[in-house]
Amino acid sequence: MLVRLSRLFGLAVVAVTLASCAQLQYPDRTSTHTDDFGTPVGTQEVRDGGDLVMGLSSEPDRLDPTTSSSFYTRYVMSSICEKLYDNDSSGNLVPQLAAALPTVSEDGLTVTIPVRNGIKFADGTNFDAAAVQTSLQRHLTMKTSQRTSELGPIDSIEASGPSEVVLHYKKPFAPITAALADRAGMIMSPAALAKEGANFGDHPVCVGPFKFVKRVPQTSIVVERDPLYYDAKNVHLQTITYRIMVDANIRAANLRSGDIQVADYISPQDADALKKDSKLRLLQTRSLGFMGVYLNLGNVDGVGKPTKPIDTPLAKDARVREALSLSIDRSALVDTVFNNWYEPMCSPILPQSTFATPTVNDCPKYDPQRSRQLLAAAGVQLPYHMKLVVQTSQDRLRYAQAMQASAASGGFDIEIVPTEYSTMLDMQKRGDYEAMLLGWSGRIDPDANIARFMTTKSSGNYSGYSSPVADDLLGQAARTTDTAKRADLYAQVVQQIHKDNPYLYTYRERLLTAHSTQVTGVEMYQDGVVRLGKAAFLTDRS
CATH class of the missing domain: 3.10.105.10 (Dipeptide-binding Protein; Domain 3)
Known part of the structure; x- marks a missing residue:
């Protein structure tokens, strides 16, 4: 008998549901601050195209989901490399490239993941269960992988058909869905993996609203809209440039001047002033970290x-x-x-x-x-x-x-x-x-x-x-x-x-990200990832 993993493992809201029994030696210092995760574009009038620049507080490591250990890499990858599952603003686990939440056998040793049909990677390769198997196997076995322990005690991975991946476990592993909502769940083009091998991170190819263009070390990373993306109609920006700006004061100054439209990791030294700026919006939330x-x-x-x-x-x-x-x-x-x-x-x-x-x-x-x-x-x-x-x-x-x-x-x-x-x-x-x-x-x-x-x-x-x-x-x-x-x-x-x-x-930390009010659709959740995939410039009404 198979049951939904969300019910069996209770992972849908495990990290954000209030627990009345929790006691702290210290008072809650962040209770005076109001969460603002940002808002989707929705029915707002936005223009097609535009080049958005985000000031990134540190340089990401190599853009390889298997070997990466940098938090900042997750910003870039969220635009170009979708996962089997994702977190929503309420802390729920929701399908992304998967078609539904996994099912698991009564003994907890067999986890079945349905995957979506009709999707293509940025290089035109078809997305299917075999591609998922290839990426998960790489995460599990590559010598330099940072994902191996995240996947748990897997015995084998099989594609039981074009739309279904089965994980066979040596022992039950309750956290698997949550793990697949992060880099362990990012699926890479098997054609690109075959071509690039260990150098995949230099030319990453995945499924995402944007695709990788170029990287200038210690300076910037550029991605552009992917016309093959399955939800391309809701992608508005033409390009995103992640500009490396380590100094918090410089990020804040460039945000005020309009040279950048989004900045991560706003310093608490700047947060109060930026919050009062009518041309800016401060996104904020308690961190899971x-x-x-x-x-x-x-x-x-x-x-x-x-x-x-x-x-x-x-x-x-x-x-x-x-x-x-x-x-x-x-x-x-x-x-x-x-x-x-x-x-x-x-x-x-x-x-x-x-x-x-x-x-x-x-x-x-x-x-x-x-x-x-x-x-x-x-x-x-x-x-x-x-x-x-x-x-x-x-x-x-x-x-x-x-x-x-x-x-x-x-x-x-x-x-x-x-x-x-x-x-x-x-x-x-x-x-x-x-x-x-x-x-x-x-x-x-x-x-x-x-x-x-x-x-x-x-x-x-x-x-x-x-x-x-x-x-x-x-x-x-x-x-x-x-x-x-x-x-x-x-x-x-x-x-x-x-x-x-x-x-x-x-x-x-309390996660603090600011963006210009000229853009909308910028979102940030408790996992800390600033999501720009569906962001857009507002229509100029002047």
């Missing part, structure tokens, strides 16, 4: 490889890592740096989620005296010196400097190492760092916010963390379909993470 500090415990030979000992107190002794956590005044740092737009946090579980429990979001109290006691017990010389790699953006550097001052009271001497974002991603994968301030944009199912980073040998386990206890709990959570049981298991995982501290959760 989090920001924190990776601590390298054993990532010596690269992510996913067997861990090796690192001969530093920070890597070897959990007391030193606990001391660092206690020396971070999360509440004060958010107030100081982010003007009440962001909120302190200590968990990958969203407080409003159905997976939140009374203790899962509790934060350790700022206690520099206890931090020094732990460092003394660990036998380290004070102050304890460590290097923290930080992205070269004003907000991240401001936060790192505030954290540096806070941690000094707890006995730490933090040396800040400003680094370009793309370089950080490479260092993260290689394990070429001691500590790194970097976050995750978040996914609708908690498995993708925890298991990817905490499971032994996972392709996203950048800390080189290995805990049999966490592995077992995460495995149980992925196999069960009961939300309450999953919530309890994730609470136990968070407790183990707080004990071992391979990653120090610090704050949760």
Whole structure:
């Protein structure tokens, strides 16, 4: 007997449904802000064509859904590479290239995905189940894939017909639909894959409202309207240029001047002023993601490889890592740096989620005296010196400097190492760092916010963390379909993470994107992706 996956796995609204049992040590700092996801074009009068420019706060990595780990790549890919499923503004999982939500067998080992007919890739290749199988197989088996763990314990993938793909699992895997609503669900042209191979990201070809044109490294990425797109009648812009603009002040200035029409990651320093500008619209929402500090415990030979000992107190002794956590005044740092737009946090579980429990979001109290006691017990010389790699953006550097001052009271001497974002991603994968301030944009199912980073040998386990206890709990959570049981298991995982501290959760952002009121149809949801595929310039009525 087959049942709808949305009912069996309960994934439709798992990450955004309010949970009355959630309790926070800190008050909700973002409750005074009103969500604005943007609005579809609808019946508004818009003109056909136009060249839209978006100021992008960091350069994406290679435009390859299989190997990419950059959040910013998702912006570009959302325009050129659709997925089997997507999130809507309410946090529901909805079909995109799939024809319907999956069905799953009673034992949870067989997942069947119906795919749409009559669709073509940007190169004219037919989209069908075989193409889906090819992409999923690449995600699963490519050596440099960042998607392998996201797909779960798949035994085999088959195209049982032109319109149906079947995933056979070794063990049930509840988060699969949510995983297929991100890069794991992006489907690439099999003809382009055969031609480009590992270089696919240099000339990506998928199904999307736009198709890739060119990339000038560290400068821009250009896409243009794809006439073969199945919903081309609702695509209005002729081109989109993603212009790399790392400096938040420059993005804000170019937005005001009209040189760009959209800008991501508006700084909290600029948000209040931009919100009052009648020529601009500020989109905002609470993020599914989090920001924190990776601590390298054993990532010596690269992510996913067997861990090796690192001969530093920070890597070897959990007391030193606990001391660092206690020396971070999360509440004060958010107030100081982010003007009440962001909120302190200590968990990958969203407080409003159905997976939140009374203790899962509790934060350790700022206690520099206890931090020094732990460092003394660990036998380290004070102050304890460590290097923290930080992205070269004003907000991240401001936060790192505030954290540096806070941690000094707890006995730490933090040396800040400003680094370009793309370089950080490479260092993260290689394990070429001691500590790194970097976050995750978040996914609708908690498995993708925890298991990817905490499971032994996972392709996203950048800390080189290995805990049999966490592995077992995460495995149980992925196999069960009961939300309450999953919530309890994730609470136990968070407790183990707080004990071992391979990653120090610090704050949760409020996603801020601004656009000119000359354009409409720009949308941004809690997954953080700014959607421009159906955006348009309004008709000039002057």
